[in-house]
Amino acid sequence: MTAAFMDLVDVTIVNIAIPSIRQNAGASFSQIQWITAGYALAFAAGLITGGRLGDIHGRKRLFLLGIAGFTAASALCGFAANPEMLVASRILQGGMAAMMVPQVLSIVHATFPAHERGKVFGLFGAIVGLGAVSGPLLGALLTEWNLFGLEWRPIFLINLPVGIVALLLGRRYITESRAPKALRLDLVGVALVTLGLLMLLYPLTRGHELGWPLWGYLSMAGAVAVFAALVAYERRKAARDGSPLIELSLFRVKSFAAGIAVQTVFGVALGIFFLVWTLYMQIGLGWRPLRAGLTGVPFSLAVSTAAGLSVQKLVPRFGRKVLQAGALVMGAGVLVYIGEAHRYGLAISSWQMMLPLAVMGAGMGLIVAPLTDAVLSEVPREHAGSASGLINTVQQMGNALGLGLVSVVFFGVIDDRLTRTQVGPAFAHAFQHALWWVAGIMGVIFLLMFALPARPAQHIEGAADESGEGGADGAVGGAEGPAGGKGATARGAGELVH
Known part of the structure; x- marks a missing residue:
């Protein structure tokens, strides 16, 4: 749980400090994109590999190596001498997270009997919600406080004591496990x-x-x-x-192929939105990091509330329509945000952003929680682990692609030579331009969702249980990466809140 919390906080905490990094480290806009995209890319590229290495060489061993590497990479980020070193350290940090994170739910599966896992996944969901809300606030506070004159650096250095404690506790309390028939690494x-x-x-x-x-x-x-x-x-x-490395036969399952497309495109939309939103508030509007962090709280709370309702109450009754409603609601929130930003211009307040952010968060919550089960519901049970790992991987790839597209949909409409008085209006215009792209992508997602099953079967945990403790393919969080079912749902929600 400590490792999962650390990973979630680390991504959310960085976004809010990006303007401070740009100002104090002298980073260019492309370097700013790579500080976030580099982490996402390394994480995406390494997820499947990290999960499989855990099954081959031992999940505890890979978990401890990942924790140690992640903590060391955090120190390198915190003490980076220039933007180039920070980008390289973030890529290393993403690679270490890819080694650490897939083991979390694999270890849960190997440690707890089936009847106790529901409680553990419930705790995992709470940790995800806590990380999603506390990351931006913690990043804002650490940046505002400017501890010891270190500016943005404490957002990375805070990982050091947490990582050391997790490493010591992990060595003592986690028992080693590996898959009995692990596949070779491709x-x-x-x-x-x-x-x-x-x-x-x-x-x-x-x-x-x-x-x-x-x-x-x-x-x-x-x-x-x-x-x-x-x-x-x-x-x-x-x-x-x-x-x-990738089980291509899974793409013959219509719902899985459509779900992979939804996850990828959704990741693109969110990769675009969260970076341009931060730049808009702190550079365009000139807000301090703490104000920007507090402005995002209604979004995080709406995601958590809607996610809980969708899984427990709505999906069992309405099935796929809940996910499609989520795409429409989130798209409507984006359009309201465009209208508010245009109406109030640079005088817009946090209160005037609350409605569109709450609507967007509610729509996102309706999507992220049930999407994994909907995608996996028609996948053969022996491939549940492989499929869930692939879902998490393409989600991260989509996020990295969205971050890359920011240079096109946001910076592409900003003049390279702006006076101080032109910065605010230029960033506000570019933000609205980028949001039109996000709204269009939500429409594409709505259409793609017609290929999902009308009534997704909630069987992923059961599939894992039937395959035996620690099986390579059917296990929750098996050889291919993070867990399927509730575990992947919980983590997916947390990652997308970034």
Whole structure:
């Protein structure tokens, strides 16, 4: 739980401190994007690998290595001498999180009998909610207080005591476990996934700053070829030894393929929104970090409330319609926000943002909580672990892609040479422009959801239980990454609140 909390807080805490990092560290806008996108990309690329390494070499061992590495990377972030070192340290931190996080629910599954896991997942959900709300506030307070004159650095250094305590307690209390029939690690698949993502995201992030050079377009086109090579290689590897990095047969299941598309596109929308929202409030409107952090509280509370209602009350009665209603409600909240931002201009207050943020949060809560079960409901039970890991991975990939697109939909409409008086109006206009993109994406998500099953079966935990304690494929949080069912739902909600 300590590790899960640390990971969730670390992502939410950074967004609120981004303007301070830009001002005090002298980071360019593209470097600011990479401080967030680099973490998300490394996390996405490493999730499947981290989960499989835990099954092969022992979940406790990988968990402790991940905690130690994450804590060390946090120290490097906190003491970064320049923006380049901070970006590199954040990429390392994301890689360590990918080693640490998949083990959390795998260890829960291996440690607790089936009848006790419901209580543990309930606690996990509470930790997720606490991390989602406390991260922005903690980031705002640490930035405002400027402890010891360190400016933004304490947002990373706070991980050091927490990580050391988690490492000591983990060594003493966690018992070792591994999958009895763990698959071999597909190193070629890992390399192809990482290369393809870098070839796609790097030009998107740096393109505006560099004037969209020809090599950027060639790189993005080449990424398509790399992903095609990945599919061909994974198909051959599955036929040869049955241990591909990605189980391609899952995409023959209509609801799973549609759900993967929904997760990816949803991640893109949220990757765009949360970064431009922070820049809009703190640079465009000139708000202090604490005010910006407090403004986001209604959003987080609405997500938590709607998520609980959707799983317990609404989905059992209305099925897929709840998720589609969530997409429409969130899209409506975005449109209200555009209207409020246009109406009040630079004089807009936190109170005037409360309604659109609460509506957006409610819509998001209706989506994130039941989506994982809806996607997995028609997946064969022996592939539940593989499928849930892939869902979490594409969610992170979508987030990283959204962060890369910020250079197009936000910075692309801002003049490179602004006077002090032009900054506010330019950022306010760019924010509204980016929100139109987010609203359009929510419409696409609504249409994609028609391919989800009308009545998703809530069977993922049962599938894990039937497959036996610690099985490689059926286990909650099995070889492929974070847990399916309630565990993945809880973590997915927390990640998306970022």
